[in-house]
Amino acid sequence: MKASYLGAMGYAHRRDFPPTWPTPPSYSDPATSVQSYQDGIEECEFAEEMGFEWVSFSEHHYSGRIATGTPAVMAAAVAERCKSVKIAMLGPLLPLNNPVRAAEELTLLDNITNGRLVMGFLRGTPNEDQVYGVHPSEGRERLLEGMDLILKAMTEPEPFSWEGRYYQYRTVAVWPRPVQQPFPSALVATRSDDAVQYAAEHGLGLGVSFVPWEQVAGITERYLRWCDEAGWQPEPDQLVFRGSIYLAETDQQAQDWFRQQTDQGRAPGMALRSSVSQVIQASRAGQDVDYRNVFAGSASGDIVGGAPGLTFVGGPDTVFEQIKAYHDQCGTGVIDLFFQQPSLTHRDVMTEIDLFGREVLPRLKEL
Amino acid sequence: MASEPVRETVVIVDGSERRSANLRDGLAQRWLVLEPEPGDSGSDASDRLAATLDALVSEQYGLIGVSAGASAALDQALRSPERVTALILVAPLAVRPAGTGHTGGSTDLEHRLSEVQCPTLVVFGQEDARVAPEAASIYRNRIPNCNIAFVYGAGHDIAADRPQALLNLVADYLERRETFIVQSRSGAINP
Numbered sequence: 001m002k003a004s005y006l007g008a009m010g011y012a013h014r015r016d017f018p019p020t021w022p023t024p025p026s027y028s029d030p031a032t033s034v035q036s037y038q039d040g041i042e043e044c045e046f047a048e049e050m051g052f053e054w055v056s057f058s059e060h061h062y063s064g065r066i067a068t069g070t071p072a073v074m075a076a077a078v079a080e081r082c083k084s085v086k087i088a089m090l091g092p093l094l095p096l097n098n099p100v101r102a103a104e105e106l107t108l109l110d111n112i113t114n115g116r117l118v119m120g121f122l123r124g125t126p127n128e129d130q131v132y133g134v135h136p137s138e139g140r141e142r143l144l145e146g147m148d149l150i151l152k153a154m155t156e157p158e159p160f161s162w163e164g165r166y167y168q169y170r171t172v173a174v175w176p177r178p179v180q181q182p183f184p185s186a187l188v189a190t191r192s193d194d195a196v197q198y199a200a201e202h203g204l205g206l207g208v209s210f211v212p213w214e215q216v217a218g219i220t221e222r223y224l225r226w227c228d229e230a231g232w233q234p235e236p237d238q239l240v241f242r243g244s245i246y247l248a249e250t251d252q253q254a255q256d257w258f259r260q261q262t263d264q265g266r267a268p269g270m271a272l273r274s275s276v277s278q279v280i281q282a283s284r285a286g287q288d289v290d291y292r293n294v295f296a297g298s299a300s301g302d303i304v305g306g307a308p309g310l311t312f313v314g315g316p317d318t319v320f321e322q323i324k325a326y327h328d329q330c331g332t333g334v335i336d337l338f339f340q341q342p343s344l345t346h347r348d349v350m351t352e353i354d355l356f357g358r359e360v361l362p363r364l365k366e367l
Numbered sequence: 368m369a370s371e372p373v374r375e376t377v378v379i380v381d382g383s384e385r386r387s388a389n390l391r392d393g394l395a396q397r398w399l400v401l402e403p404e405p406g407d408s409g410s411d412a413s414d415r416l417a418a419t420l421d422a423l424v425s426e427q428y429g430l431i432g433v434s435a436g437a438s439a440a441l442d443q444a445l446r447s448p449e450r451v452t453a454l455i456l457v458a459p460l461a462v463r464p465a466g467t468g469h470t471g472g473s474t475d476l477e478h479r480l481s482e483v484q485c486p487t488l489v490v491f492g493q494e495d496a497r498v499a500p501e502a503a504s505i506y507r508n509r510i511p512n513c514n515i516a517f518v519y520g521a522g523h524d525i526a527a528d529r530p531q532a533l534l535n536l537v538a539d540y541l542e543r544r545e546t547f548i549v550q551s552r553s554g555a556i557n558p
Contacts, residue, residue: 145519148493152517158507161516163532170548
């Protein structure tokens with residue numbers, strides 16, 4: 001089993017952010033921000049040194065918690081500092097982005113890393129639907145078409161036109177061609193059956209995040225069945241799970257920290273005003289919504305769970321067993337870990353990476 | 368689509384199992400559309416098509432070949448280069464590269480692609496299992512003025528799977544030829 005370090009590049013003072021999304025830009029002090037990115041890059045370098053085999057990046061907008069709205073830029077910077085890890089773009093949010101632009105970024109990354117790119121395609125969390133003005137109900141179809149277009153752009157040797165439902169380009173000729181042929185290692189990050197089926201039918205891996213292994217096992221079972229029907233079996237690296245972690249020297253220390261967070265109202269995750277969240281979810285489902293009283297951008301308001309809480313909490317033995325359950329029950333081959341909990345400092349995170357590298361990772365690699 | 372008709376003839380040679388009524392009817396709003404019976408494949412069919420067009424069409428025309436009808440359309444473009452102003456091949460079965468499991472096309476036509484003189488658009492369904500993926504490159508590389516297009520969400524019967532997308536693409540190409548690659552619609556939201 002392999003471990004992946006999620007390069008979240010969180011703003012150092014993220015503990016001071018309001019619990020809602022988006023985080024107002026007024027919270028960003030340039031000097032602190034510059035140092036935060038340097039700290040984040042250092043964490044990636046240290047993770048590689050401690051035995052992590054992937055470093056991953058994620059597209060999230062308008063927040064300093066995962067401060068990589070343009071993950072390809074961040075990935076390029078880290079790829080020059082980390083010379084052996086896989087650079088996993090998990091990934092571009094396809095419904096939000098021009099798929100041709102995404103293909104260009106991905107093939108360029110595959111070139112400057114000499115074939116170390118892993119690309120993940122996903123739809124994004126509901127709040128992201130507000131970012132570039134995409135209708136939430138179109139996200140699913142834009143994801144499916146975007147994946148088709150990206151793979152076509154990477155594999156078609158001659159310039160072509162694309163007549164899609166959501167995208168029309170009369171000249172597509174992506175340059176450079178990817179180093180990995182016919183296209184870089186790819187996975188679909190999803191829990192939805194149609195996208196899981198797409199992954200199986202196209203020989204792509206599967207990424208699942210932030211849910212208990214019992215739920216992952218059900219998704220994986222369907223994925224493997226569809227892969228079998230399509231005539232192939234995924235490699236361990238094609239089954240990826242992303243979870244949030246807090247690792248301490250002992251279980252007691254970890255539980256004490258977690259209780260402290262809860263008492264201080266610092267439950268991990270982002271939040272939207274409940275009314276906004278409800279509208280997005282209803283709109284994604286194609287339901288009629290009442291848009292009155294809906295607004296985003298307020299630092300106050302109802303707090304609803306945007307992202308789930310911690311997946312792995314404890315001392316080394318406990319965390320190992322928690323991760324092992326995903327390996328044993330779901331076939332997970334790569335565990336992608338989010339260490340930058342809001343209250344932690346750079347020094348805290350470096351200590352955790354060190355502890356994980358010494359006490360947990362060697363045992364994971366034997367699985 | 369503008370209501371002002373253009374005085375040009377478009378000929379559709381539709382060799383698909385289910386004729387593309389949507390394409391024919393859609394184009395008929397702007398062009399004079401002729402759709403001769405494609406007949407069987409082979410040189411006899413091409414001869415009959417040539418004779419029919421000589422008898423019925425006195426001027427230049429745009430030519431569309433669909434599926435198995437692409438071979439006859441391609442042959443006609445080679446026979447009458449002075450009359451065919453634009454050639455559009457939709458899910459063509461004229462070129463079927465050896466070694467791909469999609470054999471049965473015309474080797475002679477494949478060798479003569481470089482002789483096509485008019486602007487040419489070749490349209491493929493993104494999920495068309497009857498056309499070899501390599502075919503697009505062959506048309507593109509051998510026909511001197513050739514664009515290729517993929518229609519998302521369409522198999523071999525593009526007219527059935529994405530009728531409006533096919534009509535818009537074909538009409539745009541008939542009107543603008545190779546300059547169809549230039550965006551002609553404004554992106555202004557609140558001009």
